[in-house]
Amino acid sequence: MATGETFPLDPPRPRALPVPPPIGETAMARRLLVAAAVLFLALILALPLAGVFTEGLRKGWGAWLAAFADPDARAAIRLTLLVAAISVPANLVFGVAAAWAITRFSFPGRNLLVTLIDLPFSVSPVVSGLVFVLLFGANGLVGPFLKAQGIQVIFAVPGLVLATIFVTFPFVARELIPIMQAQGAADEEAALTLGASGWTIFTRVTLPNIKWGLLYGVLLCNARAMGEFGAVSVVSGHIRGLTNTVPLQVEILYNEYDFVGAFAIASALAVLALVTLVLKTFLEWRYGDELARSARH
Amino acid sequence: MTTASIPSRTAPTGFALRRLRDLAIVATAFGVVLGTTIFARADTTLLNVSYDPTREFYKEVNQAFAAEWKAKTGETVTIRASHGGSGKQARSVIDGLDADVVTLALAADIDAIAKTTSKIPADWQKRLPHNSSPYTSTILFLVKKGNPKGITDWGDLVKPGVEVITPNPKTSGGARWNYLAAWAWAAKTYGGDDAKVRAYVTELFRHVPVLDTGARGSTTTFAQRGLGDVLLAWENEAYLVFDEFGAGKFDIVVPPYSILAEPPVALVDGNVDAKGTRRQAEAFLAFLYSETGQSLAAKHHYRPSRPEAVDKALLDRFPKVELISIDDPLFGGWTKAQAFHFGDGGTFDQLYKPAR
Amino acid sequence: MTDLTMSPAPARPARSLVTGVLPGFGLAFGWTLVWLSFIVLLPLAALAWKASGLGIDGFVALLASPRVRAALELSFGAALIAALINAVFGVLVAWVLTRYRFPGRSLVDAAVDLPFALPTAVAGITLAALFARNGWLGGLLAPLGIEVAYSRAGVVVALVFVGLPFVVRTVQPLLADFDREVEEAAATLGASRAATVFRVLLPPLVPAALTGFTLAFARGVGEYGSIVFIAGNMPGVTEIAPLLVVIKLEEFDYVGATGIAVVMLAVSFALLFAINALQHWTEKRW
Numbered sequence: 001m002a003t004g005e006t007f008p009l010d011p012p013r014p015r016a017l018p019v020p021p022p023i024g025e026t027a028m029a030r031r032l033l034v035a036a037a038v039l040f041l042a043l044i045l046a047l048p049l050a051g052v053f054t055e056g057l058r059k060g061w062g063a064w065l066a067a068f069a070d071p072d073a074r075a076a077i078r079l080t081l082l083v084a085a086i087s088v089p090a091n092l093v094f095g096v097a098a099a100w101a102i103t104r105f106s107f108p109g110r111n112l113l114v115t116l117i118d119l120p121f122s123v124s125p126v127v128s129g130l131v132f133v134l135l136f137g138a139n140g141l142v143g144p145f146l147k148a149q150g151i152q153v154i155f156a157v158p159g160l161v162l163a164t165i166f167v168t169f170p171f172v173a174r175e176l177i178p179i180m181q182a183q184g185a186a187d188e189e190a191a192l193t194l195g196a197s198g199w200t201i202f203t204r205v206t207l208p209n210i211k212w213g214l215l216y217g218v219l220l221c222n223a224r225a226m227g228e229f230g231a232v233s234v235v236s237g238h239i240r241g242l243t244n245t246v247p248l249q250v251e252i253l254y255n256e257y258d259f260v261g262a263f264a265i266a267s268a269l270a271v272l273a274l275v276t277l278v279l280k281t282f283l284e285w286r287y288g289d290e291l292a293r294s295a296r297h
Numbered sequence: 298m299t300t301a302s303i304p305s306r307t308a309p310t311g312f313a314l315r316r317l318r319d320l321a322i323v324a325t326a327f328g329v330v331l332g333t334t335i336f337a338r339a340d341t342t343l344l345n346v347s348y349d350p351t352r353e354f355y356k357e358v359n360q361a362f363a364a365e366w367k368a369k370t371g372e373t374v375t376i377r378a379s380h381g382g383s384g385k386q387a388r389s390v391i392d393g394l395d396a397d398v399v400t401l402a403l404a405a406d407i408d409a410i411a412k413t414t415s416k417i418p419a420d421w422q423k424r425l426p427h428n429s430s431p432y433t434s435t436i437l438f439l440v441k442k443g444n445p446k447g448i449t450d451w452g453d454l455v456k457p458g459v460e461v462i463t464p465n466p467k468t469s470g471g472a473r474w475n476y477l478a479a480w481a482w483a484a485k486t487y488g489g490d491d492a493k494v495r496a497y498v499t500e501l502f503r504h505v506p507v508l509d510t511g512a513r514g515s516t517t518t519f520a521q522r523g524l525g526d527v528l529l530a531w532e533n534e535a536y537l538v539f540d541e542f543g544a545g546k547f548d549i550v551v552p553p554y555s556i557l558a559e560p561p562v563a564l565v566d567g568n569v570d571a572k573g574t575r576r577q578a579e580a581f582l583a584f585l586y587s588e589t590g591q592s593l594a595a596k597h598h599y600r601p602s603r604p605e606a607v608d609k610a611l612l613d614r615f616p617k618v619e620l621i622s623i624d625d626p627l628f629g630g631w632t633k634a635q636a637f638h639f640g641d642g643g644t645f646d647q648l649y650k651p652a653r
Numbered sequence: 654m655t656d657l658t659m660s661p662a663p664a665r666p667a668r669s670l671v672t673g674v675l676p677g678f679g680l681a682f683g684w685t686l687v688w689l690s691f692i693v694l695l696p697l698a699a700l701a702w703k704a705s706g707l708g709i710d711g712f713v714a715l716l717a718s719p720r721v722r723a724a725l726e727l728s729f730g731a732a733l734i735a736a737l738i739n740a741v742f743g744v745l746v747a748w749v750l751t752r753y754r755f756p757g758r759s760l761v762d763a764a765v766d767l768p769f770a771l772p773t774a775v776a777g778i779t780l781a782a783l784f785a786r787n788g789w790l791g792g793l794l795a796p797l798g799i800e801v802a803y804s805r806a807g808v809v810v811a812l813v814f815v816g817l818p819f820v821v822r823t824v825q826p827l828l829a830d831f832d833r834e835v836e837e838a839a840a841t842l843g844a845s846r847a848a849t850v851f852r853v854l855l856p857p858l859v860p861a862a863l864t865g866f867t868l869a870f871a872r873g874v875g876e877y878g879s880i881v882f883i884a885g886n887m888p889g890v891t892e893i894a895p896l897l898v899v900i901k902l903e904e905f906d907y908v909g910a911t912g913i914a915v916v917m918l919a920v921s922f923a924l925l926f927a928i929n930a931l932q933h934w935t936e937k938r939w
Contacts, residue, residue, distance in 0.1 A: 013415075023851075025846060026846075030753055033745065033748065033749055033753070034749050034753055034755050036742075036745060037742070037745050037746045037748075037749040037750075038749075038755075038793075039744060040742045040745070040746065040763070041761060041764070041765075043790075043871045044810075044813055044814055044817060045764055045765070045767065045814070045817065046764070046777045047783055047790065048771075048776065048780055048783060048814065049764065049767060049791065049900075051779040051782055051783055051789075052771065052775060052779050055782075080654060089794075090688075090757065094684065094685065094688045094689075095685070097680070097681040097682075097684040097685050097688075098681070098685040098689075098716070100677060100681040101678060101681040101682040101685050102685075104673050104675045104677075104678075105671050105672065105673035105675070105678050105682075106671070106672045106673060107670055107672070107682075108670055110933075111926065111929050111930050112926070112932055113685070113689075114696070114929045115925045115926045115929050116693065117689065117690060117922075118867060118871055118925050118929070119693055119697070119871075119918070119922060119925070120692075120693055121868055121871035121872045121875070122871035122872070122874050122875055122917070122918065122921035122922070122925060123697070123875055123914075123917075123918060123921075124874075124875030124876070124877055124894070124895035124898065124914065124917065125773070125875060125876070125877055125878065125895075125900050126875075126877050126895050126899055127700070127875065127895070127911075127914040127917075127918075128696075129897060130700070130898075130902070130910070130911070130914070131696035131697060131699055131700050132696060132704050133392050133847050134696070134699040134700060134702075134907075134911070135695070135696055135699045137391075137392035137393050138391065138392050138393030138414070139391065139392065139413070139414075140392070140699070141699055141702070143392075143393060147393065152393075152395075154392065154393060155389065155392075155393060155394045155395070157664045158440075162692070165692055166692055166693065166696065169692055169693060170868070174823070174864060174868060175822065175823065175826070177864070178823055178827060178860050178861040178864050179826050179827060179830070179861075180865075181828075181860065182827055182857060182860070182861070183830075185673070185674075185675060188675050189674055189675065192674060192675060192676075197676075198675070198676035198677045201675070201676075202677070212826045212829060212830070213826040216825065216826055219766060220766060220769055220818060220822055223766050223767075223769035223770040224769040224770075226770060227769055227772050227773070228770055228772075229772040229773045229774050229878045230773060230877050230878045233878075237379055237384075237389050237394045238379040238380060238381050238389075239344060239378075239379045240378050240379065241377065241379050242377060242378060246772070247772030247773075247774065247775070250772055250774065250775055251772075251774050252352075252380070254774075254778065255349060255352070255511075255513040256352055256353070257513075257517075257537075257541040257542075259521075262775075263775070266771060266775040269770050269771060269772065270767050270770055270771055271869065272770065273763075273766050273767050273769070273770035274763050274764070274767075276763070277763035277766065278763065316891055334937065352749075382903075384902075384903040384905075385902075385903070388902060391905075409771040409905050465886060467900040468896075468899060468900055468903050469689065474731070506803060506885065507803050507886070507887075508886045508887060508888075509881075509882075509886065510881050510886065510896070510899070514881075514882070517778075521782070521801075522781065522782065522785040522786070522787060523785070523786065523787040524785065524786070524803075549727075562866075621737075639904070640904060641901075641904060641906065641909070649888055
């Protein structure tokens with residue numbers, strides 16, 4: 001499996017570097033490490049995935065494709081894309097702001113703030129849905145008021161968006177904080193002494209430095225936003241063709257013993273994640289040099 | 298994302314403005330999409346909030362009713378369906394899901410809606426014939442082909458080496474009927490000796506290796522994962538498994554004694570009056586009692602409440618079982634049974650002791 | 654006298670609670686607080702408000718219940734084990750993915766995020782199918798007397814799956830941005846490879862790995878969708894705390910449900926806070 005060639009670090013940069021001195025592990029150690037990692041991933045990741053695809057393709061490609069012809073399935077896909085398209089940018093803006101405040105400044109309560117940002121992860125998805133019901137439900141704190149204004153939050157799109165934002169809340173911030181912490185503020189401070197404005201510092205110095213972390217954060221956030229099941233299940237109301245997202249549609253099909261349909265749509269979510277990752281690789285390849293250059297300016 | 302992060306070297310402010318404008322366009326586009334998906338439904342739409350095992354049945358009923366209503370009145374009516382665990386569905390209605398009609402697994406769940414909201418009157422169960430239950434069901438056993446463990450009655454479930462699959466009575470409406478059916482059999486068999494009844498139920502749950510959260514989860518555990526020797530199931534679910542997983546793999550065992558499960562239906566007055574859909578919603582419920590509705594119920598292995606409206610051939614498929622009602626003095630109705638058996642600290646909590 | 658009044662105040666900067674020279678603190682901090690309050694704090698306040706109906710006695714009774722305690726122990730214990738496994742293997746996977754080239758590397762890299770994209774219910778169903786007695790892996794393990802599906806081990810397996818991307822994806826960008834010069838300098842100065850790895854390369858990864866561990870742990874504590882399919886849900890044995898919340902809700906007992914949720918939240922919060930403080934400390938240390 002392992003050919004054991006030392007792989008350069010950052011895809012764009014090494015092309016510019018001469019062959020590094022022999023500082024890698026021995027070939028044996030490399031092979032062992034790769035083998036251990038691949039074995040672990042095969043057990044934990046590849047087998048379950050293979051299971052999903054085998055189930056989905058049990059009756060061939062025709063049945064796999066047929067699962068997407070169902071109008072309810074299409075409505076679910078549209079809804080999921082819509083929800084992700086609102087929640088991910090919202091959390092992106094928040095994540096950058098939070099990481100900036102937390103890593104570039106020191107203030108009392110900083111650890112508390114970081115912990116509060118993590119909090120949605122430790123809230124059970126069941127409870128994440130429930131809290132919005134407690135707020136916006138017919139017997140909730142603000143639900144009756146909004147209802148009187150004709151605004152329906154839960155059992156409608158806004159509720160699904162809120163629950164998704166809640167569940168994916170920490171992703172971008174948590175991805176950026178360790179990176180920006182490790183990089184330190186020296187580059188930005190240098191730019192400041194050279195007279196750059198805040199916006200210029202951010203777009204020209206910070207963004208190029210955090211680009212990969214940001215991208216990972218967004219990809220994770222997006223994957224989770226599309227795959228979230230527990231929280232949206234509570235606020236959705238499960239109305240067919242109207243408030244069912246893809247994961248809920250998968251559950252419905254599974255519960256109708258339509259295993260092929262359920263796993264076909266689930267495997268499509270997996271494919272979607274793969275596509276975004278391929279897109280990421282493409283962007284790295286396409287813009288890597290340009291970004292690396294501007295980062296050194 | 299990354300394209301956005303490429304710094305514009307020439308005019309940072311112009312760049313920022315352009316991004317803002319793009320953002321505004323995207324936001325507006327989403328607003329329009331949102332608006333159209335939510336509000337662009339002018340035709341009458343009814344929402345039927347139901348429990349899990351009725352999906353296939355209501356799929357047909359909804360179409361049949363829409364066709365009949367169109368023929369009768371010329372109006373187009375769309376029936377949207379929402380399915381889930383009975384208790385969860387009731388909670389959604391309590392929390393504001395705009396159901397026109399609810400068709401749930403237990404009277405207790407509709408009672409909960411009536412009690413916590415003013416949307417359903419307290420005497421809802423008297424408004425429609427047959428306790429508001431257009432169809433009934435019961436609990437049967439599903440075993441492996443040839444019945445290798447020789448299970449014929451409730452007493453056989455606690456024989457050594459027998460594994461029983463049932464969902465969790467705390468989370469599944471169907472599992473509550475399973476539990477009560479077992480209780481009723483024991484009460485009858487042991488002549489009301491409370492200690493023996495409790496011993497039997499305790500022993501029964503020692504034979505349960507997995508407690509799924511819903512009826513369909515249990516069916517999959519039994520039929521797909523191959524776990525357990527006998528599945529306690531709704532009558533209609535047992536036949537559905539027969540159809541879905543192949544008749545060659547399983548046998549249905551009909552115990553001589555079981556429970557009469559009455560899944561009730563109700564109009565949600567508060568919602569239909571707010572939406573102006575009372576006429577259609579009432580017609581929908583009446584349709585369930587019509588000849589077509591009753592025949593569809595029988596076709597999907599629900600026992601019709603008006604057998605006289607249904608073809609005899611369909612009726613003959615239902616095995617003869619002696620059935621005990623939830624209103625029997627043994628249980629004293631759903632409100633009492635719910636609190637006594639399934640409430641916090643009820644008999645299930647007292648008796649449940651896992652084998653492992 | 655005059656001199657005294659005229660003399661300028663000592664040039665001491667106004668003592669500010671906020672330190673840092675860069676601009677944008679107000680905007681960034683303000684937006685963070687607004688968004689945090691709206692999305693997280695307000696809803697969680699609603700939770701606490703509902704749970705307060707329980708009263709002190711209610712909470713004590715809740716925590717005294719052996720079933721609740723068993724469920725909480727299982728949820729926290731399994732999440733801890735799974736997060737530890739993920740911390741070790743996550744760093745290994747990130748290391749291998751960023752530093753070595755082997756066939757299929759980019760595919761493996763792409764696949765790491767999949768546990769997020771797959772709905773948790775699908776993950777649970779698939780894992781249960783794999784590890785059941787008639788499954789691919791379960792069939793191999795059953796003769797050895799190992800039962801994963803419908804046991805506590807199943808809970809851990811599901812949580813390892815669900816939490817895997819956290820550690821990999823927090824460590825990976827750091828490794829990718831790692832300065833080769835440091836490593837070279839260490840090698841040039843005569844450090845052995847092991848010394849370079851353990852004293853130069855790995856220590857800076859500790860904060861990121863801790864972050865990943867924290868997130869995987871936090872996520873594992875609350876996980877519901879995948880576990881209910883593989884755990885077996887036997888009260889007192891394989892019943893997780895979030896399932897108890899669902900059971901309380903089935904009884905229309907919102908107060909009890911939110912009570913358990915608040916207990917879980919409080920314990921998680923304390924643990925997260927401790928780990929974040931530890932992480933802050935390790936950052937300062939190296």
